[in-house]
Amino acid sequence: MMKKLIIGNCMKSIKNYYPNYDNDQLERIQYGLESIYLSLTKLLAILLLAILLNIIKETIIVLLLFNLLRMTGFGLHATKSWACWVTSIPTFIGIPLLCKYLTIPKEILIALAILSVICFILFAPADTIKRPLIRKRRRIIYKILTISIGITYLIFIIMVNNPFWQNALMFSMIIETVLICPLTYKLFKLPYNNYKNYKG
DSSP, rough: OOOHHHHHHHHHHHHHHHOOOOOHHHHHHHHHHHHHHHHHHHHHHHHHHHTTTHHHHHHHHHEEEEEEHHHHHHHOOOOOHHHHHHHHHHHOOOHHHHHHHHHOOOOHHHHHHHHHHHHHHOSSBBBBSOOOOOOOOHHHHHHHHHHHHHHHHHHHHHHOOOOOHHHHHHHHHHHHHHHOHHHHHHTTOOOOOOOOOOOO
């Protein structure tokens, strides 16, 4: 399997260059490499499909808007790589298509965006068992940033009259809202507020 071959070779090189690294450090590095590999291959597949469907510009915009929120709000990750593929590709191909062709009344867009901002206030940032946000100061900073980005998106939805951009901003907020919601964690039987298991 290509993934095992690439990551295996990377880990061998790291062990050779840094023989003093303990098992915990090596596990963290391997987890990071696996995440990078999954993200890059998934992104490539999404972009290739977007090119075939003639929505490459729309897909890139939605990805950028969503990932800006994701960087500070975090949220759950699929526990299996196949599950990540199954959810990510339909989401980031389907939503740009909706953004391009769907017309949603502005009042509904604003209402959904306000609901998302409220969820950011209540739930962001949402950590995972593998990436617990242990430090309180970091959690506060990430919350402020996520809320600020959400309010900025809301303002743009109100001010901009372009249906695609309004849809892209709103859907990006909705995706992040779903990913940080405690009910979503419960639905997938994943632990929530993992930082509470640590001191700090």
